[in-house]
Amino acid sequence: MAARVVHHKRHGAATRVVAPDAPPRLPMRGKALSDVEFQKTVPTVWWEPQLEYRWDAGAAISRFLTGLKEGKIYGVRCRQCGRTVTPPRAFCELDFKPMDEWVELADTGTINTFSICYITWDMKPLRKPQIPAVVEIDGTVPRVGFLHLIGGVSGTSIAAVRRQVQVGMPVRAVWKPRDRRQGAITDIISFEPLKAKRRRT
Amino acid sequence: MVGAGMSLFVRRALETGKELSYYAAAQALESAGVKRKDIEAVIMATAPDAFDGVHMKGDWLLDGAGGVRKPYMRAYVGGGSGVFSIISGWTLVASGLFDLVLVVGEEKMSSCQPHPQGAFITIFDHIIERPLGPNLLWIFSLEQNRYMSTYGIRNDDIALVSVKNKRNALAHPAAQVAASVTVKEVLASEVVAWPVHRLMVSPVSDGAAAIVLASEQVARRLTDKPVWVQGVGWSLDTSYWGNRDLAYPRYVEKAARMAYEMAGVTEPQKEIHVAEPYDPFAYKELHHLEGLLLSEKGKAPEDLAQGRFERSGPLPSCPSGGLMGVGNPIAAAGVMKLCELFWQLRKEAGARQVPGNPERGVAQAWGDLMQIGTVAVLGTH
Numbered sequence: 001m002a003a004r005v006v007h008h009k010r011h012g013a014a015t016r017v018v019a020p021d022a023p024p025r026l027p028m029r030g031k032a033l034s035d036v037e038f039q040k041t042v043p044t045v046w047w048e049p050q051l052e053y054r055w056d057a058g059a060a061i062s063r064f065l066t067g068l069k070e071g072k073i074y075g076v077r078c079r080q081c082g083r084t085v086t087p088p089r090a091f092c093e094l095d096f097k098p099m100d101e102w103v104e105l106a107d108t109g110t111i112n113t114f115s116i117c118y119i120t121w122d123m124k125p126l127r128k129p130q131i132p133a134v135v136e137i138d139g140t141v142p143r144v145g146f147l148h149l150i151g152g153v154s155g156t157s158i159a160a161v162r163r164q165v166q167v168g169m170p171v172r173a174v175w176k177p178r179d180r181r182q183g184a185i186t187d188i189i190s191f192e193p194l195k196a197k198r199r200r201t
Numbered sequence: 202m203v204g205a206g207m208s209l210f211v212r213r214a215l216e217t218g219k220e221l222s223y224y225a226a227a228q229a230l231e232s233a234g235v236k237r238k239d240i241e242a243v244i245m246a247t248a249p250d251a252f253d254g255v256h257m258k259g260d261w262l263l264d265g266a267g268g269v270r271k272p273y274m275r276a277y278v279g280g281g282s283g284v285f286s287i288i289s290g291w292t293l294v295a296s297g298l299f300d301l302v303l304v305v306g307e308e309k310m311s312s313c314q315p316h317p318q319g320a321f322i323t324i325f326d327h328i329i330e331r332p333l334g335p336n337l338l339w340i341f342s343l344e345q346n347r348y349m350s351t352y353g354i355r356n357d358d359i360a361l362v363s364v365k366n367k368r369n370a371l372a373h374p375a376a377q378v379a380a381s382v383t384v385k386e387v388l389a390s391e392v393v394a395w396p397v398h399r400l401m402v403s404p405v406s407d408g409a410a411a412i413v414l415a416s417e418q419v420a421r422r423l424t425d426k427p428v429w430v431q432g433v434g435w436s437l438d439t440s441y442w443g444n445r446d447l448a449y450p451r452y453v454e455k456a457a458r459m460a461y462e463m464a465g466v467t468e469p470q471k472e473i474h475v476a477e478p479y480d481p482f483a484y485k486e487l488h489h490l491e492g493l494l495l496s497e498k499g500k501a502p503e504d505l506a507q508g509r510f511e512r513s514g515p516l517p518s519c520p521s522g523g524l525m526g527v528g529n530p531i532a533a534a535g536v537m538k539l540c541e542l543f544w545q546l547r548k549e550a551g552a553r554q555v556p557g558n559p560e561r562g563v564a565q566a567w568g569d570l571m572q573i574g575t576v577a578v579l580g581t582h
Binding site for chain 2: 026028029030031032033035037038042046047049053055057058061064065085087089093112113114115116117118119120121122123129130132133134144145146147148149158161162167168184185186
């Protein structure tokens, strides 16, 4: 069932001014261009930026990435506020002092939230959806985590995915083979739901 | 606040950002009964340079914003920029430095090809998030699901925001995506990133909006119906967004409490008569109504279903039609909300006028990496 969209007068290319009967009562200006006008009729100029970057990962995240290469997820602990958090950071952003220690966390966690995404960044459809999630990593206090992907899910429909992936579900990291790890977030291929009964939200 | 103006909001405008800014700024000046030469300083709110592909676009837009040879500043906190603009303008007037300040919000998102989402990708952390192949919808769909899971909210409840705002926008002459749709139709629209359906997402827009701010004395000379800035507030939460409680925008609450305290508002649910919370996605209006303390945590969907936020309801929310109905030229959309409160509080909103005797309203915007709340309380006293 299609939505009944009410098109205003200006959608005709000729209309330049809408004199409203509601405020602002002064005429409002703007000319809407159709795709055809934009592609064919009006003068346009095209530019594709050529920019490249190479970033170092900094003090804390470099160590985090080195840990991933070894199959370990690291967090950091601040003794003042008592938090153990990941992704690691060099300083506690609340107490504004250096973090006190590095903590090796488990490679398991809990799905804090997830989505089933059927489009790419440029709005192209995806047949097999991506399942991004925030994963709370075991060993953090309070439970916190980072963005990653959920894998090991069969089927592509919302119903199929939701049967297998739920908020509060325990997950475990699926690692790339050791010799293919690069010291990158993608050394973890994804987090896969564990079959265990443990739940928390 | 002594004047307001807008351009039309459209998917793709023939006009440049400068030209759109000029339309809005000229209209705001005209409605205030002042000329550009009377303006002492200009605030320009406009979001990422990457939309336009123009570096330092705030400075490039200067001519359209009426800022030539004047003290001029860009207000830029992503999606929060629109309401941050009045905060910036207010500080200039409140400092005593200027008596008359023009505030302009502009966005031209259509230039970025093939889709402005490409400009948004760089908001994700370049070391540990971008390699995962994210797109902007992820953060919204993740936040919406956490909100729904925490409070047991159904997608039907959220779809009702699209229904309300698109319908409200039918009475807004600048509206881009006004429509009469049902909850069923919203839920039948394509799933872009579950739980977000296409009709729960605001559009890509080009447009501009502007307001004129004056010191108390000058305002009283210019109009017998000034709208006063009673309170402003803003706050940012950590950029480690995976460490945040995604179910509740605590930073919006902090911003709201700051603005309410300044305005002397102690019971916002009674003392706020009309609200324009930021609604770039359907659930965000509900999320923000809770952060603004206008609903209890997790209860905004229920309040909405009971008609509390309808234009004719006890606490009208987004009577303009919001971003879901009028459109979402980022920074301009926030200024549009300020314009709406200006017209509502002066009882000039015509077909959009909320009933009764609204004396105080709140406008709010949100942005950066889901981390800023910007709030302004406006009133007739």
